[in-house]
Amino acid sequence: MANRRHKDTVFKDIFGSEKRKRYALSLYNALNGTGYEDPDALEFNTLDNVLYLGMHNDVSFVIGDEQNVWEHQSTLNPNMPLRVLKYVARLYENLIEKKEEDEYGKRLIMLLTPRAVVFYIGTEDRPDIEIMRLSDSFSGSGDVEVTVTAYNINEGHNKELMERCEALRGYSHMVARVRAHGDEGMSPEESINAALDDCIGGGIFEEYFVERRAEVADIFMSEYDEERVREIAAKANYRRGHEDGFAEGHDTGFDEGLLAAVKGLVRRCGWSADEAMDVVDIPEDERPRYVALLARP
Numbered sequence: 001m002a003n004r005r006h007k008d009t010v011f012k013d014i015f016g017s018e019k020r021k022r023y024a025l026s027l028y029n030a031l032n033g034t035g036y037e038d039p040d041a042l043e044f045n046t047l048d049n050v051l052y053l054g055m056h057n058d059v060s061f062v063i064g065d066e067q068n069v070w071e072h073q074s075t076l077n078p079n080m081p082l083r084v085l086k087y088v089a090r091l092y093e094n095l096i097e098k099k100e101e102d103e104y105g106k107r108l109i110m111l112l113t114p115r116a117v118v119f120y121i122g123t124e125d126r127p128d129i130e131i132m133r134l135s136d137s138f139s140g141s142g143d144v145e146v147t148v149t150a151y152n153i154n155e156g157h158n159k160e161l162m163e164r165c166e167a168l169r170g171y172s173h174m175v176a177r178v179r180a181h182g183d184e185g186m187s188p189e190e191s192i193n194a195a196l197d198d199c200i201g202g203g204i205f206e207e208y209f210v211e212r213r214a215e216v217a218d219i220f221m222s223e224y225d226e227e228r229v230r231e232i233a234a235k236a237n238y239r240r241g242h243e244d245g246f247a248e249g250h251d252t253g254f255d256e257g258l259l260a261a262v263k264g265l266v267r268r269c270g271w272s273a274d275e276a277m278d279v280v281d282i283p284e285d286e287r288p289r290y291v292a293l294l295a296r297p
Contacts, residue, residue: 170205
């Protein structure tokens with residue numbers, strides 16, 4: 001199993017690949033009402049997770065005078081404005097260093113205009129568009145603001161956006177078919193392959209699914225395992241909280257649920273403990289405690 005920090009999602013494979021720039025460009029045009037035609041107008045600059053642990057995102061690129069940061073999520077993270085602030089700051093540091101600019105000098109440094117978008121594909125019922133703001137985290141008013149726009153890309157949502165971007169519509173339909181076949185009682189592997197048959201047979205995003213069928217099936221399977229472990233953790237949190245009472249149960253349940261998630265990823269996916277703890281967002285300073293718990297018989 002590949003290192004989790006480098007493991008693509010299907011979304012990233014479609015919209016974050018140098019070979020498939022045209023899909024990212026079509027989605028950018030659909031979001032912004034622009035008419036760019038040359039895929040080379042878009043330049044990816046996604047940060048390398050090996051160098052910047054904890055600073056990963058799905059797709060990052062420059063087009064025109066804009067720095068775009070895209071994230072694909074099955075669980076909407078309310079801290080995205082904070083993450084975007086840190087991520088864009090790192091990108092600006094790279095830009096200033098590359099251009100040998102002096103941030104303490106008298107000349108104004110011109111920066112790329114940041115644009116941050118989340119594409120939500122989870123099962124929770126959410127509106128078509130949501131705006132998250134850094135100021136939502138403040139106890140009072142502040143002088144710094146970051147906004148992130150979240151689009152619900154499940155089937156039936158943001159229909160105009162889907163009509164303008166065939167690739168996004170195809171991805172959304174694929175996810176919907178995987179879930180539908182799972183509800184019919186198929187195994188994850190059967191659901192994924194049946195959904196691919198549906199899409200290819202129906203001419204939905206056919207070129208990509210035919211070209212990348214084996215890879216798409218493998219990536220979807222990994223995503224399914226990760227999502228299932230997250231659900232296990234959530235259920236453990238809920239159950240433990242009720243058993244021990246809200247105050248105590250919150251802390252204890254949190255530990256037990258995340259520990260169950262880490263164990264599941266290590267056992268089911270063959271990941272290391274560090275890779276599993278990356279997935280469930282366990283802070284660095286808490287990891288030694290989890291490592292000790294994992295070592296117990």
